[in-house]
Amino acid sequence: MMTELEAAQAGKITKAMLQAAEAEGVSPEFIREGVSRGTLVLIKARQSGRVVAVGEGVRTKVNASIGTSSHLCDLELEKRKARLAEAHGADTLMELSAAGDLDRIRREVIESVGLPVGNVPLYQAFCETLREYGDPARLDPEYLFELIERQCADGIAFMAIHCGINLFTLERLRAQGYRYGGLVSKGGALMAQWMVKNGRENPLYEQFDRLLEILKRYDTVLSLGNGMRAGAIHDSLDRAQVAELLINCELAERAREAGCQVMVEGPGHVPLDEIETSVRLAKKMSGGAPHYMLGPLPCDVGASQDHITAAVGAALSAAYGADLICYVTPAEHLGLPNEEDVVAGVRAARLAAHIGDTVKLRGRADGRDRAVSKARRDLNWSEHLRHLLFPEEARRFVEERKSVRGKRCSMCGDLCALDQAQVVFRDFLSEEKR
């Protein structure tokens, strides 16, 4: 089987490319070219046939993550969260369980949604190693590669794999000597521990070609994970993080050359004025690989409202070129999200992605903003509600609170600005732009 990248480079337009082109309102050739250059990846949900295009020139996508932990392990809850994420407009799902029967959870979660499902293979790997030996340093590389293949075979559509946290990267961290926020990547922290305790190179880096061969067999998209990502705005763009990014970008090129679809992950916690640098650096060094952004969070003190913190960072990162936004829920930094948190997280991330797209894609993304504005101007409530990003939510507001009477709402009542303006401007302004 050819990967989408190999097919594109051979000049072929696949079924997945046609499907992506239709969903994005672009030509199949546009998709093929992007995939061929590696600036676009096609993430395919094997269980449903759905294709999600991520990268340059297409709508910014939103990922929602679910999964168990040893403190809260309830497969049915995670499946409900997965379905809620899909219902509220997530484009991809990551199954990040770290407790329970992990093979079963993965298979059931994949079957419960139509979305492409991604994961982080190191979670299961270290989880089962800890369970068996009580020490993550006992992780056997052979078992790790077998596990990755099993996960691909189960239909995992994309994988965040920590290949760039290698001995070079660790040495940069050691030379730096300090980190405000420590290491906040589970996969990164555990792999670092493995390398230090065993005095060995990261097998995912050392045997990168072997990894690529596995992923290519299933056309599973490689997402180069961010094990050194900053978990504090004061750690943003520190040398340890940039060292890993540099290695990841080098690996992205190798993956592409080998015909494996690949994305590069971004942080984390980034101050507002470093988001542009952060995104551009990753895009530039990786040769334009699709960028999967974890927010970012532009401050560290927002816990309980971090879906909003992340929306600020995500809107900006999308505007600068991030292609896939991982949602952050109000539970971030405090515990596992519940169903309500998942909905809040998906909504905030979708809103942020749209805000970014109105800049990144211009006229291709802001048509509904224009439609909403004109409907508001004309006090046309049904048109107004219809074009919103969250029409059900807005409609419920208006209905439950009975906030609209005739054309006017309770915000201004009889002193409605739009209505007052109409008195004069009906003759003064034309209804359509000349």
Next chain:
Amino acid sequence: MMTELEAAQAGKITKAMLQAAEAEGVSPEFIREGVSRGTLVLIKARQSGRVVAVGEGVRTKVNASIGTSSHLCDLELEKRKARLAEAHGADTLMELSAAGDLDRIRREVIESVGLPVGNVPLYQAFCETLREYGDPARLDPEYLFELIERQCADGIAFMAIHCGINLFTLERLRAQGYRYGGLVSKGGALMAQWMVKNGRENPLYEQFDRLLEILKRYDTVLSLGNGMRAGAIHDSLDRAQVAELLINCELAERAREAGCQVMVEGPGHVPLDEIETSVRLAKKMSGGAPHYMLGPLPCDVGASQDHITAAVGAALSAAYGADLICYVTPAEHLGLPNEEDVVAGVRAARLAAHIGDTVKLRGRADGRDRAVSKARRDLNWSEHLRHLLFPEEARRFVEERKSVRGKRCSMCGDLCALDQAQVVFRDFLSEEKR
């Protein structure tokens, strides 16, 4: 009585300046200089003595607006909303009622909070004119000036007044000939109607010196209102809006020269990549007058989640120099906010202001971010929660969901990244930055 501006220019350090300096952690001379230059205003709550500094070099402030409309007129509800806004950290309050006994509402709202209370005099003026004559064009300028003085005498600390929407501005709108979002400012739309129907200049522009004399008598801060503000991202920076801004900036200079404290208001709806231009233009043309930003909203389709839309715009506008952020609640564009909406709006705006301040004020604003990050790294939950922006909310989360056991939370459980990292990095990294 001297205004703070006059006192500062005379080299005096007033009680209000001392109070502002202490609250901001800067020297009294720093405050005096800023007030003297007009880059800082001191908004004073007469009923409580509280002083709020707004402008360059101090923390970005948050305004919450409350007020009745003819659809929803409940004074007790508005007072509860006002107190909630104060309790959740708003710095100023705007009392924007447009229905009921407006003198009584104003007086009772002022008495119910310790915050400086602002308003928009044109609301009451047009409201009462409509009630009496059924036509806003019958507004009597003499009554308007008397009303403004009465409101000042009642203790209104700052006033958004629509002086810049004059015949020149209206002509620019006519020449432009189109607006996607129409006019969304109540005061602006009503004053435009008044001018067009009467064929006369805006009395607030024509008799600007008279207005300044009234405001100076009470040291009420003038906030030059944005009657032409864009209510659609596609209208952002259109010529009608920039024309009014230009006039407002000219008037800001005149106010300053007359010894009247003054701010300039910004839009509205602004695409993400025009926020910098929007803020810098207002700051530059006004000679650095404090900038009061209404959000902005970087997209038009977010209704029901527009506190988040506005947080994105507000964080960016604060980073670029906006000094006072008007909150936007989830009810925006749909109806009057209820108590829950007020709390959500204040929280989102405070978070956005802080994100902006970590860029704008650097080390003076981001100390708590560093403290939170270090506490997280060290799995010190009590320190972590203590330094958050919303500690009660986060604590409730942790307690209600029992998400923390020992040092670990339900997010990662036994696979805690920070804990795993500590195993190795206790020796590897130093606890404090060298």
